[in-house]
Amino acid sequence: MKASAVAPSNIAFIKYWGKKDEVLRLAENSSISMNLSNLLTTTTVEFDSRFLEDSVTINGRQNEKERERVIKHLDRIRKLAKITDKAKVVSENNFPTATGLSSSASGFAALTVAGAAAAGLQLSEKELSILARQGSGSACRSIPDGFVQWLNGDTSESSYAVSLYNSEYWDIVDVVAVVNVGPKDVATSDGQKIAGTSPFFQIRVSQMEKKIKMIKKYLKEKNFQKFGELAEAEALEMHAVMLTSTPSLIYWLAGTIQVMKAVKKWREDGLPVYFTMNTGQDMHLLCRKNDFPKVMKKLSEIKEVKQIIMNYPSKGTRLVKSHLF
Numbered sequence: 001m002k003a004s005a006v007a008p009s010n011i012a013f014i015k016y017w018g019k020k021d022e023v024l025r026l027a028e029n030s031s032i033s034m035n036l037s038n039l040l041t042t043t044t045v046e047f048d049s050r051f052l053e054d055s056v057t058i059n060g061r062q063n064e065k066e067r068e069r070v071i072k073h074l075d076r077i078r079k080l081a082k083i084t085d086k087a088k089v090v091s092e093n094n095f096p097t098a099t100g101l102s103s104s105a106s107g108f109a110a111l112t113v114a115g116a117a118a119a120g121l122q123l124s125e126k127e128l129s130i131l132a133r134q135g136s137g138s139a140c141r142s143i144p145d146g147f148v149q150w151l152n153g154d155t156s157e158s159s160y161a162v163s164l165y166n167s168e169y170w171d172i173v174d175v176v177a178v179v180n181v182g183p184k185d186v187a188t189s190d191g192q193k194i195a196g197t198s199p200f201f202q203i204r205v206s207q208m209e210k211k212i213k214m215i216k217k218y219l220k221e222k223n224f225q226k227f228g229e230l231a232e233a234e235a236l237e238m239h240a241v242m243l244t245s246t247p248s249l250i251y252w253l254a255g256t257i258q259v260m261k262a263v264k265k266w267r268e269d270g271l272p273v274y275f276t277m278n279t280g281q282d283m284h285l286l287c288r289k290n291d292f293p294k295v296m297k298k299l300s301e302i303k304e305v306k307q308i309i310m311n312y313p314s315k316g317t318r319l320v321k322s323h324l325f
């Protein structure tokens with residue numbers, strides 16, 4: 001059977017950095033994110049008893065490391081569906097991969113939904129989120145619609161994401177500024193493993209519940225200023241943990257810092273815009289829809305910014321009828 005799915009990447013306002021269970025990918029803390037309308041992965045999966053081995057093609061290439069991680073996920077799906085058929089997987093991102101735009105979130109969400117359907121499984125949103133989480137933590141948040149919370153569970157069954165508000169709830173915009181199209185030098189999964197070596201990690205974890213409460217309050221009130229201030233401080237705090245890990249993780253490039261400084265300056269000049277970022281060098285700018293043209297114009301004047309991608313809040317992962325092969 002063959003099935004295809006389209007999944008959005010997501011940007012976390014309160015982030016996931018560090019795991020309490022490496023194998024199950026249980027996060028140390030709850031996180032809150034928004035799905036992104038223009039950072040999309042499309043994946044087609046087919047299981048067939050005639051296939052001799054699993055084949056995995058991502059953006060037209062076959063890469064051994066990516067293949068291994070995808071096969072592990074196919075094994076989880078096969079186990080649930082009680083099948084042994086090999087699979088053909090073809091996946092395409094409409095944005096640069098592995099530069100910090102969370103291609104693993106959209107990638108594993110699309111693989112989960114397409115793979116489960118191709119294996120004949122009928123899973124609930126919660127079950128799909130639990131399954132996606134095991135491929136890549138942040139992928140669990142790309143399953144439900146709109147604004148999403150990944151619940152802080154201590155077991156596999158209680159660690160999944162739910163929608164807080166649908167994609168129509170608030171017309172804020174996430175503007176991605178790509179500052180370099182090359183891949184980052186330390187993969188997120190490897191970075192996550194050493195989060196606990198930072199002397200600031202435990203302090204951070206102890207304050208996460210409070211932060212989650214605050215961001216939910218600002219979301220509820222649609223208080224853009226407080227919301228943006230907290231999201232920006234949170235991104236810098238996560239990077240403070242990365243910078244002080246052993247070995248240190250420095251994901252920023254010159255262009256990253258330039259955009260940070262520019263955003264602060266634009267704000268002083270009266271433009272309400274805030275930044276956040278994941279691992280990697282690229283920046284996410286948060287602004288209201290009405291301010292997007294101004295932000296776009298200012299960003300395009302920065303030489304280091306190679307590409308600008310505008311995102312609205314988006315639906316979660318969905319099955320689609322057209323296949324990639």
Ligand code: PMV
Pocket residue numbers: 011012014015016017031102104105136137138139188189192277278279
């Ligand atoms: O799901 P992973 O292992 O790719 O980790 C994602 C981590 C961050 O993007 C840095 C933060 C987050 O919550 O998305």
